Every structure is written in C-alpha cells, then in structure tokens.
Amino acid sequence: MRRIYLDNNATTPLLPEVFEAMQPYFGERFGNASSIHQHGQQTRAAVEDARESVAALLGCRASEIVFTSGGTEADNLAIAGLVGAGDHVITSSVEHHAVLLACKHMEEMGAEVTVLPVDGRSLVDPDDVRRALRRNTKLISVMMANNETGVLQPVDEIGRIAAEAGVCFHTDAVQAAGKVRIDVKRIGCDALSISGHKIHGPQGVGALCVRKGLRLQPLFYGGRHERSRRAGTENVPGIVGLGKAAQIAKEVLGRGDDKKMAAMRDRLEQGILAQIEDAAVNGDGAARVPNTTSIHFDHIDGEAMVIALDLKGVAVSTGAACSSGAIEPSHVLVAMGLRADQARASIRFSLGKQTVAEDIDIALALVPETVARLRELSPTYRKTALSS
C-alpha cells in the first residue's frame, strides 16, 4: 500500500539535506559549544551559522534568535518572559494551546487576560485588539497562521496597533514559517516563535526571535546560554538541522514553490468539493497559507474518517489530539462558530514539500468513497436522507 502523508501541519518529514547536515554533530563534532577548546569552537561555529540562517528566514538579526526546545517553549518563553502579575495580555480564541494555556497560567499568577473572539473565517478583528487595550496592557499575542485552518491573521495591522500603543507584540509563526514570507520588521513584532519540525527540520528544536533590547525573564535558571535567555547546553544537532531547514525554506520561497503548493492544495480542495456534497472549507474566503485545507463533511465522524483513511494509507487529521490519543472537538473550529457536530466532522489536509501530484490523485480517489461509506453507515445521515 502506498502511504500518502497529508498531515504536514502536525509534523513534516526531515529533508535528506537536513539529515545530512546534522549527522556530523551526532558523531565526530560532539563538542560543547561553550567550551574553549577546538571541539567547542567547531560546534559554536555551527550554532552561530544556524542562527544566521534562521535570522535570514525571519528578517531579524542573528543576535535576536533564541534557540528553544520547540514552538511550545518559544511561545511560553515569550508570554511568561514578558508578562508579570498585574500586566494585561490580549490574545485570541484560536491560538495554539501553547499560547492559550500559557496565558491562562499567567492569569493564575496574577495577570489579566483578554481572549478575543474571531469571525466565521477565524479572523481576529484589529479593531477588537485596539478596543481591548488597557493602561496596563503589556503584550498582544496573536498567531500568524492557524494550525487547523491555515488562515493568516492580520498581523501587520495588529503590529501597528501594538507599536502605536507601546505594547509588546508576539506572534506564533510556527505554522507560517516556510509557507509564507516572514519579515519581523514588516510585522512589527517584538517576539516571534517558530518550530523546526514544521519546516522539514528535526523535532525538539525551535526558536524565538526577540527584538534587541527587550528584557525577557528566562523560563529556566542555569548557565548563561543564549545570552542568558535560555539556560542549558545547546541541542547542537537540532539547531544545525533547524538552520539548514530555515536556509532551504528561504530558498524555496524565493523560487516561488509556495504558488505550486497552493495550486496542488486548490486542486485537492476543489476536487473534494466537486465530488462530495454537504462539504465546505473552514475559513473559506480568508487568506491562507498555501498548504492547508480544513473541510467539514456533514454527517460524518471525523475520528472515524481519520482511522478509515489511515487504514487505506492516507494520513490526515482532525482536531488537536489529547493525551490519551482520543480527539476532542477543536477549540479553533468551535470559536469560528462551527456547530460541535461540524467541528467533529472536520478533516485537515496539509501538504508538504514532499507532496506530489500523484498523492493528490490518490487522495481524490479515496476521500469521496470513504465519506460515502461513513455517511451510508451514519444514523443521522440516513435520517436526513429519508426526511428530505
């Protein structure tokens, strides 16, 4: 059975070039990047090269990059690092849990939190951001691209509002990096999170870009690594991998591969909508990253759909997975105003650099027959079909 991977918003396969770049750092180049000797100097150089590649992808200075264990740590560092008791934070209801729950924790620690609603396309209204500002507002955290719908938030506008108000702006760009061009100066953000494994780099590494001069409370205490912003010996192979993945992502965006990916995604989306009735795109009409489409198919159970497609060799996903592996209705889709049954009937298809036209052909052959079978066996679908 040919296995088709259309869950690249969950994680992406490591590019062979990235793997190759990392390999020496599992072997002969083992030095601690903080050591004085030649072993240390060698890995230090590799870490700094990677820092420059990541900075180049984001349009910031190398010294503004803090390497972390991933996107979650980057988000937590930005929020817990910038917000204290008595401060006010503005965020949105469609953020990743790494942001939402970090804000909730800060609320428990004495901060005030405003969670902004979104419209039917999952967009935050910049006017809502402006209206939510208070005298003690310290931080606005709104994501760049949503992990479930791929919808791009108006971050440039939110960045201007933050700058006018003299408030810090953090954006979680984990799902935007490598898919759309990112320029922290254009966004006007003070902090921006990315993750290695969402851009065909390794798992277990990410970065937070922090504007020069911004004081950040660290999450951990220990050595003075990462300019005292993140203690702990560097994950050198991971950082090298992230650097290589960032370099490739920048090249690929420069070549316009994002347009090719959007064309493939659109073919998948249009093909599904043409063949299956009572299906609609979540976030339709909003600007989206080129690799993602989230579609709800009325009268199906998304969970059963994911299992059925997996058994046919197609890997997709529904809402966020919880710890036991079972699926709860997505807070993002519910916040957009989808009914619980529509949220539960939603499937996310997300393409990657490795996705080829044949993958889309196979998905277009298997998805309609799977939806048909699920509906045939759905008690609610039969009821509706009989009554209409």
Add this chain to the structure above:
Amino acid sequence: MQSTEQTTETIAVAMSGGVDSSTVAAMLCADGHNVIGLTMQLWNQRRLSGKEGMPESVQGRCCSLDDVYDARRVAQQIGIPYYVVNHEERFERDVIRPFVAEYVSGRTPIPCSLCNNHLKFDQLLIVAQQIGAERVATGHYARVAYDEARGRWLLKRPADASKDQTYFLFGLTQEQLSRTIFPLGDMTKPEVRELARRHGLALAEKPDSQEICFVPGGDYKRFIDAYLAEQGEGLPDTAGELVTTNGEVLGEHGGIHNFTVGQRKGLGVATGSPLYVIQISGANKQVIVGGEEHLYSRTLRARRVNLISVDDLREPMRVAVKIRHRHEPAAAVLEKTGADEILVTFEEPQRAITPGQAAVFYDGDVVVGGGWIS
C-alpha cells in the same frame, strides 16, 4: 468457536487494556485475521477527582490513561493498528445520566447493560463498519451462535459459568449479534491468562476489574453527589418517611438514593426483629421496611423487553430467570402482557426483586431475552 474459522476477515477488537480483550486481540491476530484495536474513551476519570469526597487520583480504572497505555502497548506488541475513539458525550447521555436519574428516583440501575446496548454494540459497531471491519470482537464471556432451524442468532452462556456475562448482554439485537464475536466463550479465565502468558503479554497477571468502571472505589453515592454538584444541579431532596409494611411511620430517612431493596444495614432505626428495605417509593419518597418474609415475591413485570432466541412470545413460556448478576436463575413462566411488557411468574418466591435491575430469561444455556424490572 468462531475465531477458528479458516477465512480471514477484518475484525475490530474492543480493547479495554485488560487481560481478556488483550488476549482476544492476540488470538485473532495469531489466527491470521486483520485485526484493528479500538479503545472507547468513555469517561474522563479526572473530571470528578477530588470533588465531593471523590478520590484525588484514580489508578488502573476504565478509560484511565493507564488502561489506554496498556491497550496501546499490547497493540504495538502484536503489531496491529490501534485507535482511541471518543464517545464521552454519548456515554454521559446514555449511561451516566440515566444511572444518576435511576438512583435518585429510588431504583438500582445496571450501567454495564446500558453501555453494552448504547456504546459497545452500537456506536463501536458503527465505527467498526465505517472503518472496514464487518465484525467486532470483545473479551466478554458469552457465546454467539447462528441457529439454522430458528433462523436466529443466539446468545449463549459461556463455558466458564463463574465469568458469565450474558446477564449484561440481553439487549443485543439480531443485527448486533450477527456482527459480534466473543472468542473467550469457550475458555475459562485461567486458560485465558495462560494464553496471554503464551502470547507474551505483559499484562497477563493484571487483576480483574469488578466495580462499575466510572465509579472509583465503588462508592456510587459519592459519585452521584460529585456529578450532580459538577452539573450545578445538586442532589434533589428525596428525604422522606421510613414506613413499615403496615403503614406505621418509624422515622425519617436522608434520601431514597441511599437505599436499595433488600438492604438491612444503615436504616437508622432500632427494632426488635431485623428490618429490610422492601420497597422504595420514588413518588412519595417513602422507604418501606419490613421483616425478611416481605422481601419475597413471586412476580415481576419486565419492560423495554428484548427477545433474542424467539421473535415474539405468542404463548406462555417456561424459562429460568435471573434477576441480578449474582443470582441463580429460578424457574418461571413468561407471559406477554403488553406490547413491551412481560409478566414473570416464579415457581418459588424470589428474594429482593429490585426495580432498575434486569430480568434475563434463560432456556438452558440459551438467552431467550430480557427486560428491565419495573
């Protein structure tokens, strides 16, 4: 035994993380079937933990992360695809709420039967079919067989009488039975553990679960308190009078949900001869008590009846009837008294016939059907 059929088919196994269902998965896999492991996530044990006197941490209970972990490890070991499917909403609606409502109205419910009828052999069967498995196998101790002569699927008692779970399965329809496999029906529990050991399953020695899966420690009163408090409903005031069978008021009681028919302890009154709960009257909140002789009754009415071995009761039928899980079936005659009602008349009076429990009818090893005691 169905699992030894020569043909290969795709079978979904309902895996709870216990020895029985894990062994079923290993057996069917060894027989060459395409096995898919499914665990139903039915209840979040952390939801009520620490509330209203509920234990803070719950270990090794149904739907706990530990059990899902165990089931997943077995699936990985035997090399089958494995998925957790979430049916928490449905479980709350069809099992938890009726369970609480029954207790509050003075009956003694059996959630396992509700779960089998509404979740395991309904929702799970649908998911199984949707993902390409025509049949579901579980670790229940029971047997299914097709009777050519009658043209019906039969539910039969298992080889290991001490593990017989047919009492909880009386609600299965013909369609459900036709899609169900009970591979442990011909085995005893020690044989199952031995087979688990031979398959190298690490949980071969895992203890059996006995209590109601969502009620840790078996304290259902605390569970009801905690659930109602969480729902913001509060326990309805069901305090009332404690009355003898002669109508004499002996005192007050704190709420009918604290009592069950046949109960002797905790009545809060001291009398010369031992008193038992004879009847609980939800309508006027009375708990009626009396001597043991009043506990015996010769008849009961079963409603919401499901018939298995016969399609209808056209004339009275002699059977043996079980009125609770641990009850020796007693000889009785069934008579249809309404569209969905059967009158059961026992040869000998039976002790503590309890509304809310099931009456399950047997003809030898064959389950004729069953209904809910009203």
